[in-house]
Amino acid sequence: MRVFVTGASGWIGSATVDELLAAGHDVVGLARSDASAASIEAKGAVVHRGDLDALDVLRAGAQEADAVVHLANKHDWGNPAESARAERAAVETFVETLTGTGKPFLLASGVALLAEGRAATEADRSNARGPQAPRGGTENLALDAVPGLAAVSLRFAPTVHGVGDHGFIAAVTRAAQERGYAGYVGEGSNAWAAVHVSDAGKAVALALGQAPAGTALHVVAEQGVPTREVAEAIGRGLGLPVRSVAPDEAEAAFGWIAGFWGIDMRADSADTRRLLGWTPTGPTLLEDLAAGAYTS
Structure with a gap:
């Protein structure tokens, strides 16, 4: 074809x-x-x-x-x-x-x-x-x-991650480097689907x-990774402290990505997997972060 x-x-x-x-x-x-x-x-x-x-x-x-x-x-x-x-x-x-x-x-x-x-x-x-x-x-x-x-x-998924990604997680990582801390919004309980x-x-x-x-x-490979866990992984990778950011301070802390970083974007993919016979085998988002995909 x-x-x-x-x-x-x-x-x-x-x-x-x-x-x-x-x-x-x-x-x-x-x-x-x-x-x-x-x-x-x-x-x-x-x-x-x-x-x-x-x-x-x-x-x-x-x-x-x-x-x-x-x-x-x-x-x-x-x-x-x-x-x-x-x-x-x-x-x-x-x-x-x-x-x-x-x-x-x-x-x-x-x-x-x-x-x-x-x-x-x-x-x-x-x-x-x-x-x-x-x-x-x-x-x-x-x-x-x-x-x-x-x-x-x-x-x-909102994050399609891996070495070389310049998307949302890269933007959150850059914000951490620029401000000297890795942040999440509120309690950081909102989660992002990932693949x-x-x-x-x-x-x-x-x-x-x-x-x-x-x-x-x-x-979607992972239904939802809490943003607090993502921020903690970024903080470990960069050797930076991790802190909560109030919702009304998010734009100043994260820039344009703030509009996404504070919302819940979980998604299920069970029907897709059954239909396509698709079984994700790549690293998880936290595994990529731990391996330095965004901080090396």
């Missing part, structure tokens, strides 16, 4: 490309820079030059492929409205191009804000709808187009051939 992957040189995308190639697929990766192109070519995939704003490029990539895996996102935390706008436009383009073709369309989403007071499940529907919603409301945009569109939502990047790539590759249209998958 010829698979068009956006975000192919990114954190999750790189692991996904490896797994797709290992499964015998031909991979075409979207590349917005020479460095990204070189990374994609080095893996043995084909380069398709362009970015999320080049909608004609996205359309052509989808038309020429047998399936699309959409993992790219601007992740502009200083301007989330711009990230949502670009994501909405990209997914609208894919929906328009792929509807009625039967080609699988897998798109990245997340488990945040799906449930309150419990671990989110695959049966929970996102309340994010419309262009102004987080991620431009693209999960619902795609799933609402089923059955005409063979769409599958890939809900990733190692190698396991995430395997789940995406399995989903391509096994997930029915309309499915929401939870790419």
Whole structure:
């Protein structure tokens, strides 16, 4: 199968490309820079030059492929409205191009804000709808187009961790280095779902051939790691004290990540594991932290 992957040189995308190639697929990766192109070519995939704003490029990539895996996102935390706008436009383009073709369309989403007071499940529907919603409301945009569109939502854990990660846990670690202590919000009892990047790539590759249209998958290995335990592990790794931060002081202490670090983002993945036959085997988040993945 010829698979068009956006975000192919990114954190999750790189692991996904490896797994797709290992499964015998031909991979075409979207590349917005020479460095990204070189990374994609080095893996043995084909380069398709362009970015999320080049909608004609996205359309052509989808038309020429047998399936699309959409993992790219601007992740502009200083301007989330711009990230949502670009994501909405990209997914609208894919929906328009792929509807009625039967080609699988897998798109990245997340488990945040799906449930309150419990671990989110695959049966929970996102309340994010419309262009102004987080991620431009693209999960619902795609799933609402089923059955005409063979769409599958890939809900990733808030931390897809490992050596080289520049995501949320890296941001929390940088905040600790800058302020001289590792912090958590309030009691630190809110927990984050987690998955190692190698396991995430395997789940995406399995989903391509096994997930029915309309499915929401939870790419989650650990249901929830308390943020206090994460802060304590960061503190040990950096040799820094660990302290609680009051909710009204969180933004000053953590910067843009504060809006996420203080909320509960637990998620269950039992249905996903059964459906895909997926068994995560990578290190846990605390094991990665203990090994120096974020502090070395």
